[in-house]
Amino acid sequence: MASDGEEYYSGGEDYYTDDDVDSNIDDDGGENWQPESDDDEEIGADKKAVGAVDRYRILTEDEVRARQDADTAKVGELFAIPVGVAAVLLHHYKWSLDELQDKLFSSSSAAAATGVSLDVDPAVSVNAHPLVCGICFEEHAAGEMRSTGCNSHFYCLTCWRGYAHFAILDGARCLSLRCPDTSCSAAVVRELLDDVITDADDKSRYDNFLLRSYIEEGTKFKWYPGRGCSLAVEFIGGGGGDKHNDYNQDDVECTHGHAFCFRCGEEAHRPATCETVVAWAEKNAENSETARWVLANAKHCPKCRLPIEKNQGCMHMTCRPPCLHEFCWLCLGSWVEHKDPNFDSCNVYEQAKANGEATDDKLRTCTSTSGGQRTGRQGREH
Known part of the structure; x- marks a missing residue:
């Protein structure tokens, strides 16, 4: 018979004691069995969150501008061209270095389609002798007129300044500014604008348009949509799968607590898909x-x-x-x-x-x- 405090449970030919049940040790001498806990779920969620952070990088405006300058300098060095010409090329190809290189190496006319030439240096020409401005029709001495990449149409500094000012007031289209001559498609490069623009507001507006273009027209960066938030997020990738799946349904959050979906730009909506939100x-x-x-x-x-x-x-x-x-x-x-x-x-x-x-x-x-x-x-x- 069982002693006091000890019970037997009949189960066919086998019997077990309370001590056996409480020990949680299997017959083969295996490890103790432990029930699943919420801690395991929390660890899994933490790993998932870390993986999401690793796929993205939060950047300030200064960091974004530094990245933009680095990309522009890289293209300038690669093709031995002025940075202003490199910026025009990058802007045309949505700031994609891979696409730009593919196009320029595969076609000799690809650069001309953007309004620049890879063979022109410097990007801005100065008149070597007196010329008549094609806008104000006044004669100006040598060194007082400028021409962009075409090296054919020269205008005085005052007319260039007014031309650039009203283009910048017109908005982001100033990034695609062309020679004032209607028959010429030569792009107006940054070196020329820096030379003729004296108004600080015009320079600031142009810089902002250029920075916004880098974020909004590219595919790797997006602004955080929170009110008053000036941070951007860079998509790094990882996690396997094709590009579409990499971007698919990724909620990101900045240091200010603004969260949104990188793929569709709407408020964070995990686990709902972007299609469901639409x-x-x-x-x-x-x-x-x-x-x-x-x-x-x-x-x-x-x-x-x-x-x-x-x-x-x-x-x-x-x-x-x-x-x-x-x-x-x-x-x-x-x-x-x-x-x-x-x-x-x-x-x-x-x-x-x-x-x-x-x-x-x-x-x-x-x-x-x-x-x-x-x-x-x-x-x-x-």
Whole structure:
């Protein structure tokens, strides 16, 4: 028999004691079995988060600008061209070094299509003798005029300055600025702009357009969309799979706590896919159209606040059960206190409208501000 404090559990020919059960040791002398804990899940989540961080790098504006300058200098050294010409080439090919090299090495005319030449150095020409400016038609002494890569059309510094100023005011298209001569497609390079622009605001705006182009037109960088956030994120890759899968559904967060999806640019939405988010947005847009229709074609019952559509009958309205509130459709006042015996007009509304104190739009807007209920009902007209 079992001794005190010890029980046996019958299971066929085998029997086990409480000590055996509590030991959690298998018959083969294996390791102790331990139930799964939340710690394992937390470790897995931490590893996943670290993997996501490794795929991205957070950059400040200064770091982005340094990266842009490095890419431009690299292209300049590779093809032995001025950095201004290199910047034009990179901008044309969406700041992709790989695509730029493929195009330039495979086609001798690829550079010309961008408005620059790989054989022109320096990028800016200065007149060696007096010339007449093609814009102001005044003669200028040697050294007082400039020409961009075409080396054919010379303009004075004042005209170049005005030309650049209005181009920069026009927006980011100044990055694709061409020679003022309408028959010439030579690109205006950075060296020329630095030479002629004296206004600090113009220089700052141009620099900002160039920096934004590097982020917004490329594929490896994106701005964080948070209000007032000037940080950018660089996609590094990793994690296997093709490029599409690398970008697919990756939520990233900056040091300011702004999170978004790198692939679609919307707010962070893991585990929902980008396609699901798009479908949801389209569904919400449809609901918005419905809400606008209600505002335009319905009013709220002054008592229960549910929307009512009036499609026929007089101005004496009675809300559906259980409300049963009676009111005037025009002035929304209680019908009990209504003074006009004519069911097709309203003295209160007409008088207010005549005095400019109320309009149908104002009444509708005012009565449409109740919260949240989207189930409509028709009132009963008398």
